Amino acid sequence: EPEVTQTPSHQVTQMGQEVILRCVPISNHLYFYWYRQILGQKVEFLVSFYNNEISEKSEIFDDQFSVERPDGSNFTLKIRSTKLEDSAMYFCASRMGLAGGVSSYEQYFGPGTRLTVT
Amino acid sequence: AQSVTQLGSHVSVSEGALVLLRCNYSSSVPPYLFWYVQYPNQGLQLLLKYTSAATLVKGINGFEAEFKKSETSFHLTKPSAHMSDAAEYFCAVSWSGGYQKVTFGTGTKLQVIP
Numbered sequence: 001e002p003e004v005t006q007t008p009s010h011q012v013t014q015m016g017q018e019v020i021l022r023c024v025p026i027s028n029h030l031y032f033y034w035y036r037q038i039l040g041q042k043v044e045f046l047v048s049f050y051n052n053e054i055s056e057k058s059e060i061f062d063d064q065f066s067v068e069r070p071d072g073s074n075f076t077l078k079i080r081s082t083k084l085e086d087s088a089m090y091f092c093a094s095r096m097g098l099a100g101g102v103s104s105y106e107q108y109f110g111p112g113t114r115l116t117v118t
Numbered sequence: 119a120q121s122v123t124q125l126g127s128h129v130s131v132s133e134g135a136l137v138l139l140r141c142n143y144s145s146s147v148p149p150y151l152f153w154y155v156q157y158p159n160q161g162l163q164l165l166l167k168y169t170s171a172a173t174l175v176k177g178i179n180g181f182e183a184e185f186k187k188s189e190t191s192f193h194l195t196k197p198s199a200h201m202s203d204a205a206e207y208f209c210a211v212s213w214s215g216g217y218q219k220v221t222f223g224t225g226t227k228l229q230v231i232p
Contacts, residue, residue, distance in 0.1 A: 043222040105150045111161035
């Protein structure tokens with residue numbers, strides 16, 4: 001069964017450093033998302049991406065964050081200058097789109113990248 | 119705007135007992151509703167989904183949920199708890215418009231007592 005993959009599984013970085021979290025969505029999916037989950041808290045939406053541009057973003061997704069789909073398979077989240085409060089689990093998700101019928105409403109989540117900022 | 123409220127951050131049941139995890143939603147448009155399970159140090163796995171078809175939805179691992187519009191609820195149930203059901207469960211809502219971001223509840227940790 002196709003699945004979303006994320007690398008690395010755990011990233012440790014120092015405050016102020018740039019990090020890039022990588023995701024490979026399911027190949028025929030058209031919509032891509034990043035979410036984050038601070039330890040012990042709920043999962044929060046960060047950004048959605050469709051047709052090579054950001055379609056929606058939350059207030060968390062400030063100028064320090066950016067997303068990119070550099071080729072036909074990868075979807076990346078960049079944090080320009082990490083802060084301690086960026087420590088969280090980051091989940092990538094993808095969705096097929098309307099052509100998929102009812103199954104298109106389902107988002108498939110990757111296993112997450114645990115980011116630790118020291 | 120859509121939101122979900124999960125009643126009870128922790129629920130304990132005995133092995134073999136009924137599991138009932140409560141979720142109420144708020145949505146100005148017909149919602150799509152989901153339950154996800156998260157095992158320790160793992161990602162999110164979809165248990166089941168409601169997308170405007172049958173109101174009683176069956177999912178994996180023996181779980182089911184019933185969409186009740188009059189009560190704005192989407193409670194998750196399982197007739198008989200197994201030790202392997204111990205995990206955190208998230209109710210979530212999306213909708214047909216926009217780019218369909220998913221809004222999650224705060225989660226309920228299920229403990230199964232032998």
